[in-house]
Amino acid sequence: MTARKIIIDTDPGQDDAVAILLALASPEIALLGITCVAGNVPLPLTVRNARIVCELAGRPDIPVFAGCDRPVAQPLVTAEHVHGNTGLDGADLPEPMMPVQAAHAVDFIIDTLRREPPGTVTLCPIGPLTNIATALARAPDIAPRIARIVLMGGAYFEVGNITPAAEFNIFVDPEAAAAVFAAGVPLTVVPLDVTHKALTSAAWLGAMRSLGTPVGRAVAGWCNFFERFDKEKYGSQGAPLHDPCTIAWLLAPHLFTGREINVEIELQGTFTRGMTVADWWRVSGRPRNAFFLGGVDAQGYFALLTERLARLVP
Ligand code: BDR
Ligand code: CA
Numbered sequence: 001m002t003a004r005k006i007i008i009d010t011d012p013g014q015d016d017a018v019a020i021l022l023a024l025a026s027p028e029i030a031l032l033g034i035t036c037v038a039g040n041v042p043l044p045l046t047v048r049n050a051r052i053v054c055e056l057a058g059r060p061d062i063p064v065f066a067g068c069d070r071p072v073a074q075p076l077v078t079a080e081h082v083h084g085n086t087g088l089d090g091a092d093l094p095e096p097m098m099p100v101q102a103a104h105a106v107d108f109i110i111d112t113l114r115r116e117p118p119g120t121v122t123l124c125p126i127g128p129l130t131n132i133a134t135a136l137a138r139a140p141d142i143a144p145r146i147a148r149i150v151l152m153g154g155a156y157f158e159v160g161n162i163t164p165a166a167e168f169n170i171f172v173d174p175e176a177a178a179a180v181f182a183a184g185v186p187l188t189v190v191p192l193d194v195t196h197k198a199l200t201s202a203a204w205l206g207a208m209r210s211l212g213t214p215v216g217r218a219v220a221g222w223c224n225f226f227e228r229f230d231k232e233k234y235g236s237q238g239a240p241l242h243d244p245c246t247i248a249w250l251l252a253p254h255l256f257t258g259r260e261i262n263v264e265i266e267l268q269g270t271f272t273r274g275m276t277v278a279d280w281w282r283v284s285g286r287p288r289n290a291f292f293l294g295g296v297d298a299q300g301y302f303a304l305l306t307e308r309l310a311r312l313v314p
Pocket of ligand 2: 010011012015016126
């Protein structure tokens with residue numbers, strides 16, 4: 001088996017942290033590096049949090065890069081109200097010791113795509129798309145070399161979570177999102193339509209605690225923390241575990257359903273800026289540019305997470 005080479009572009013975030021852990025726990029995946037972006041919390045904290053997660057998994061060898069500290073064309077919007085002041089509230093973990101790489105995240109993305117054979121590196125953005133769009137703008141030659149972009153962002157039936165019309169990752173940097181969706185790169189999009197069906201539960205948190213490992217305890221603590229916000233907001237029993245769906249799709253695409261459709265990013269709307277205008281019913285005649293997921297076998301997803309996270313015994 002040749003492991004699939006990926007770069008995770010991220011703004012950890014508890015759900016980002018679980019996505020990183022899922023990748024590190026999976027031999028089918030070779031994580032070439034983690035590129036951090038400003039999003040859930042400002043850049044210094046996302047860089048800190050990514051390193052905490054690597055050390056928790058016993059993988060201080062994973063290169064972590066600092067990227068863009070603000071969106072392409074607007075001020076940064078953050079989400080401490082969901083993720084806490086550190087972005088990773090809910091588990092008591094030591095400050096990281098491992099270094100931050102000297103190179104900028106955007107340079108790492110460009111250099112890696114130019115170095116590796118074309119079509120062999122997959123990008124997994126699970127935060128605002130600033131780093132990816134900046135890399136594409138600076139080095140358009142990398143676009144045809146990207147195997148696929150598998151991103152968490154947007155929504156159609158679920159519409160929005162940060163505004164009535166927009167999902168957080170797209171809303172924070174709509175210009176970047178528009179550039180990525182127009183880049184002609186194969187795209188898999190994990191929207192809220194999927195992640196709102198992937199809800200944590202008391203049973204799953206219990207399963208995490210029962211692993212009896214630092215990873216299990218941290219994941220349970222994180223999810224318990226951010227659940228409080230979503231349970232209150234949605235009146236649900238648990239919270240959407242968004243970002244690991246991207247990695248789960250790479251590992252087990254049969255757990256998901258979706259459609260090849262056209263998706264455009266609304267940049268102008270008075271009330272709808274950052275909306276993913278997804279032509280689910282294929283009525284626009286616009287060319288297809290994304291595999292937009294719509295369904296998930298939530299039981300299978302959480303079973304996969306449990307089985308994989310159990311392997312992380314640093
Ligand atoms: C997305 O926004 C962030 O808060 C989460 O980490 C996820 O990437 C969900 O809208
Ligand atoms: Ca995220």
